[in-house]
Amino acid sequence: MRVDARRFRARDALVVVGIAAVLLALFGGRGIRDEAKEMEPGLTRSTLTAIGAPTGWLADRLPFADVTDALGDALSPEDDLGEAAPVASSGPAAGADTTAPVDPAAFDPASIGATPTEPPELRKVLVTGDSMAMPLDVEITRRLADGGDVRGERDPHIGTGISKSDLLDWVPLAARQTRDRRPGAVVVFIGANEGFPLPTARGRTVECCGAEWAAQFATRARQMMNTYRQGGRARVYWLTLPLPRDAERRRIAQVVNAALRVAAEAYRAHVRLLDMERVFTPARRFRGTLSISGRETVVREADGIHLNDTGAKLAADLVLARMARDFAVLR
Amino acid sequence: MVFPTFEFAVFFVAVLALSWALMPRPGVWKPFILGASGLFYAAASWRWLLLLAAVVLVNQACAVLVHRHRADERRRRQIITLAVALDLGLLGLYKYYGFFVEELNGVLDVVGLGFPLPLLSLALPVGISFFIFQAISYVVDVARGLVTPARTIDLAIYLSFFPHLVAGPIVRAREFLPQLETPRDPRNVAVGTGVVLVAIGLVKKVAIADYLAREVVDPVFGVPQLYASPDVALAAYAYTAQIYCDFSGYTDIAIGLALLMGFVFPQNFASPYRATSFRDFWRRWHITLSRFLRDFLYIPLGGNRGGRARTIRNLMLTMGLGGLWHGAAWTFVLWGGLHGAGLAAEHGLGERRVRRVPAWLRWLVVFHLVVLGWILFRSPDLDVAGTFLAQLAEPGSATLWSAPVLVAIVTVIGLQLLPPRPLEALRLRAENARPGALGVGLAAVILLVAATVPGQGVPPFIYFQF
Numbered sequence: 001m002r003v004d005a006r007r008f009r010a011r012d013a014l015v016v017v018g019i020a021a022v023l024l025a026l027f028g029g030r031g032i033r034d035e036a037k038e039m040e041p042g043l044t045r046s047t048l049t050a051i052g053a054p055t056g057w058l059a060d061r062l063p064f065a066d067v068t069d070a071l072g073d074a075l076s077p078e079d080d081l082g083e084a085a086p087v088a089s090s091g092p093a094a095g096a097d098t099t100a101p102v103d104p105a106a107f108d109p110a111s112i113g114a115t116p117t118e119p120p121e122l123r124k125v126l127v128t129g130d131s132m133a134m135p136l137d138v139e140i141t142r143r144l145a146d147g148g149d150v151r152g153e154r155d156p157h158i159g160t161g162i163s164k165s166d167l168l169d170w171v172p173l174a175a176r177q178t179r180d181r182r183p184g185a186v187v188v189f190i191g192a193n194e195g196f197p198l199p200t201a202r203g204r205t206v207e208c209c210g211a212e213w214a215a216q217f218a219t220r221a222r223q224m225m226n227t228y229r230q231g232g233r234a235r236v237y238w239l240t241l242p243l244p245r246d247a248e249r250r251r252i253a254q255v256v257n258a259a260l261r262v263a264a265e266a267y268r269a270h271v272r273l274l275d276m277e278r279v280f281t282p283a284r285r286f287r288g289t290l291s292i293s294g295r296e297t298v299v300r301e302a303d304g305i306h307l308n309d310t311g312a313k314l315a316a317d318l319v320l321a322r323m324a325r326d327f328a329v330l331r
Numbered sequence: 332m333v334f335p336t337f338e339f340a341v342f343f344v345a346v347l348a349l350s351w352a353l354m355p356r357p358g359v360w361k362p363f364i365l366g367a368s369g370l371f372y373a374a375a376s377w378r379w380l381l382l383l384a385a386v387v388l389v390n391q392a393c394a395v396l397v398h399r400h401r402a403d404e405r406r407r408r409q410i411i412t413l414a415v416a417l418d419l420g421l422l423g424l425y426k427y428y429g430f431f432v433e434e435l436n437g438v439l440d441v442v443g444l445g446f447p448l449p450l451l452s453l454a455l456p457v458g459i460s461f462f463i464f465q466a467i468s469y470v471v472d473v474a475r476g477l478v479t480p481a482r483t484i485d486l487a488i489y490l491s492f493f494p495h496l497v498a499g500p501i502v503r504a505r506e507f508l509p510q511l512e513t514p515r516d517p518r519n520v521a522v523g524t525g526v527v528l529v530a531i532g533l534v535k536k537v538a539i540a541d542y543l544a545r546e547v548v549d550p551v552f553g554v555p556q557l558y559a560s561p562d563v564a565l566a567a568y569a570y571t572a573q574i575y576c577d578f579s580g581y582t583d584i585a586i587g588l589a590l591l592m593g594f595v596f597p598q599n600f601a602s603p604y605r606a607t608s609f610r611d612f613w614r615r616w617h618i619t620l621s622r623f624l625r626d627f628l629y630i631p632l633g634g635n636r637g638g639r640a641r642t643i644r645n646l647m648l649t650m651g652l653g654g655l656w657h658g659a660a661w662t663f664v665l666w667g668g669l670h671g672a673g674l675a676a677e678h679g680l681g682e683r684r685v686r687r688v689p690a691w692l693r694w695l696v697v698f699h700l701v702v703l704g705w706i707l708f709r710s711p712d713l714d715v716a717g718t719f720l721a722q723l724a725e726p727g728s729a730t731l732w733s734a735p736v737l738v739a740i741v742t743v744i745g746l747q748l749l750p751p752r753p754l755e756a757l758r759l760r761a762e763n764a765r766p767g768a769l770g771v772g773l774a775a776v777i778l779l780v781a782a783t784v785p786g787q788g789v790p791p792f793i794y795f796q797f
Contacts, residue, residue, distance in 0.1 A: 001586060007518075010593070020774040142556065295436070
C-alpha cells in the first residue's frame with residue numbers, strides 16, 4: 001500500500017508503543033492480572049502473570065484504574081459477575097455435629113411410585129452453558145421455533161467455566177438468568193474450560209482434581225441447579241460432558257461428571273442429568289464418530305472437545321425427548 | 332494468539348523492540364523473526380508448525396528445481412504441477428476431505444452402493460488457506476521468472492511472518508522477498524500510519540463488528556424463524572457491516588503492525604460498498620485474493636480470450652472455486668456462483684450498456700446483490716439461508732432495532748459512500764502527529780475498545796476459520 005504520511009525513526013515506534021504500554025499498565029493493569037488468572041497453565045500464563053502482578057499492584061494503588069472501571073461499567077455489554085464468592089462446603093467444616101435434612105426434591109416421584117407432579121405450562125426454554133452449548137443452543141431453539149408453542153432462548157458464554165470465575169461467576173449468572181428470563185425449562189451444557197482452582201469457605205483454594213475440588217465444584221453446580229429449578233417451578237436438563245480426546249482434559253471431565261452426578265442427587269425431582277458421556281464416549285473411550293441410522297458419522301469437532309452440528313442434533317434429540325416426558329406441550 | 336488480546340500486546344512489544352535492535356544484523360534478525368513467528372503460530376498448535384515447515388521445504392525444493400530446469404519447458408511444467416498438486420492436496424485434505432466424503436457417501440447411499448469412505452476428523456490449521464496460496468504464488472512466480480528462488484530462511488519468513496500468517500493479506504513473493512534483501516531502514520518507518528491503522532482496526536473489529544454480531548447478527552442467523560422481516564433485514568445489513576469491519580479490521584491491524592516493523596503489505600480493501608459493479612466490487616474487496624484468483628486461476632483458464640461463452644465459463648469457475656476456498660459448504664459455492672453470475676452478466680451486457688444505467692441505480696442493485704450474497708455466506712447451511720430469505724417476507728415487529736445498531740450500520744456503509752479525500756486528509760493529520768500524541772491516542776483507543784469487550788473476551792476474526 002502507498003504510505004503518504006511522514007516517516008519516523010524506528011526509535012519513535014518504540015516510544016509510541018512504550019507510552020501506550022505505560023498508560024495501559026496504569027489504567028488497565030488489573031485487566032492483565034485478571035486475564036492471566038483465567039488462562040490455562042503454560043508459558044503465556046506465566047508471562048502474563050509476571051507482567052500482571054506488578055501492573056495490577058500499581059493499578060490498585062493509583063486512581064487511574066477507577067477511570068477504566070467506570071468506563072467498563074458504562075460501555076460493557078454485561079453486568080459485573082466476576083470473582084466467585086467462596087461457597088460453603090457440605091463437608092465436615094460446614095457443621096460437624098449437624099446433619100442437613102433431606103429435601104423431598106431429592107426424590108424422583110417415579111422412583112418411589114408416586115404420581116409425578118405436573119410442571120406448569122412450558123412457555124420458554126433457556127439453553128445456556130459455555131462453548132459446549134453451541135451449536136446445541138441453536139439446534140434446540142430452531143426446533144422449538146418450528147414447533148411454534150414454546151420459545152427457545154440462547155445464552156451461551158464462551159470461554160467461561162464453573163471453576164473459572166474471575167470474570168464471570170456462574171452462580172450469580174444463573175440467578176440473573178432466572179430472574180430476567182423466567183424459563184420453564186433450562187438446558188445446561190458446560191465444562192469445556194474447567195479444572196481451575198476453586199475457593200473454599202475456609203478461605204483456601206483447592207487445586208483440581210481431588211475429592212475436595214470435586215466437592216467444591218458439586219456445591220457450585222448444585223447451587224446453580226437449585227436456582228434454575230426455581231423451587232420446583234422449572235425443570236433443569238443438565239448434560240454431562242462427552243469425554244475429550246486429550247488425556248488431561250479427559251481426567252478433568254470425568255471429575256466434573258462425577259461432581260454433577262452428586263450435585264443432581266439433591267434435586268432428582270426437578271433436575272435431569274442427561275448422560276452424554278455414555279452416549280458419545282461409550283466405555284469411556286474417545287471417538288470422533290458414531291453409527292447413526294446405520295451410517296458412521298462424525299459427531300465431534302476436530303478439537304476433540306466439542307460436538308459438531310451432527311453431534312449437537314443427536315444431543316438435541318435426547319434433550320427434547322426427555323423434555324417431552326415432562327411437558328405435554330412438546331409431545 | 333488473537334491480535335486484540337493482552338498476550339499478543341506483550342508479545343508484539345517484545346518482538347518490535349528486539350526486531351529493530353537486531354535489524355542491522357540480518358544473520359541474527361532472520362532466525363529471530365522466524366522464531367517469533369513460530370512462537371506466534373505454535374500458540375495455536377505446535378503440530379501445525381511442523382506442517383508449515385513441511386510446506387516451506389517442499390515448495391522451496393520445487394522452486395529450486397523449477398529454476399534449475401527453466402530451459403526445459405516439459406520438466407518445468409511437471410514440477411509446477413507437482414508443487415501445486417501437493418499444496419492443493421494438503422489444503423484439500425484438511426479443508427474439504429470431510430465435506431466431500433460425506434457428500435460422496437450420501438450419493439453412494441442413494442444409488443445403493445453402500446461403500447462408505449473412511450471418515451477423518453481433522454482440525455483445520457489456522458491460516459492454511461493463506462500460506463498455501465502464498466506458497467503457490469512463490470513457486471509459480473519463480474517458474475514465470477518473476478522472482479529467483481529465495482534462501483530457505485527467507486521463504487520461511489515470507490510464509491510465516493506473523494502479521495499476515497493467519498488471515499492475510501495474501502502478499503506475493505515478489506512484494507515481500509525483496510524487503511528481506513536489505514535490512515529495513517530505521518530512519519524511514521511509517522510509524523504514524525501503522526499506529527493509526529492498528530487503532531482503526533481495533534475499533535472496527537471490537538467496537539463495531541463484535542457489537543453487531545452480538546446484538547443482531549448471531550441471534551437472527553441462529554434461529555431466523557423467531558424474527559420477522561424488519562429484524563431479518565436489519566440482520567442482513569448488520570452482517571454486511573460486520574464482515575467488512577471484521578475482515579478489514581484484521582487487515583488494518585496486520586498492515587499496521589508490519590509497517591511498525593518496517594515492512595509494507597499490499598492494500599486489501601478500498602471502500603468495497605462503494606462499488607457500482609461486481610467488477611468494481613472485486614477491485615475493492617479482498618483485493619489480494621481477487622488478484623490471486625485472477626493471476627493463478629482465471630487467466631490460466633483462458634481469461635477473456637476465446638469468446639463470450641468461454642469467458643463466462645471461466646468467470647463462473649473462478650468465482651465458484653473462490654467461494655469454495657472460503658469453506659467446504661454449498662453456501663460458499665452459491666455465494667461464489669452469485670458473484671460469478673454478476674460478473675458474467677456485466678460481461679455479457681458489455682460495459683457501454685451497463686454505463687447507460689444511472690450510477691446510483693447501479694450502486695443500489697450491486698449493493699443489494701452483495702448483501703444477498705452475504706446472507707448465503709453467513710448461513711451455516713442452505714436450510715437456514717432458505718428460512719432467512721423466507722422470513723424477509725414475514726410481517727412483524729422490529730425487536731432488535733436500536734439507535735446504536737443503526738448508527739453502526741449507517742456509519743460503516745455511509746463512510747464508504749462519502750468522497751474519500753476529506754477522510755484521507757483527516758487520517759493523514761492523525762498519522763503525522765508527534766510520537767507522544769500517537770502513543771496517548773493509541774492507549775485511549777485500546778482502553779475505550781477494551782471497555783466494550785464482554786466477559787468472554789474477543790471472538791476470533793471471521794477469516795480465521797478460512
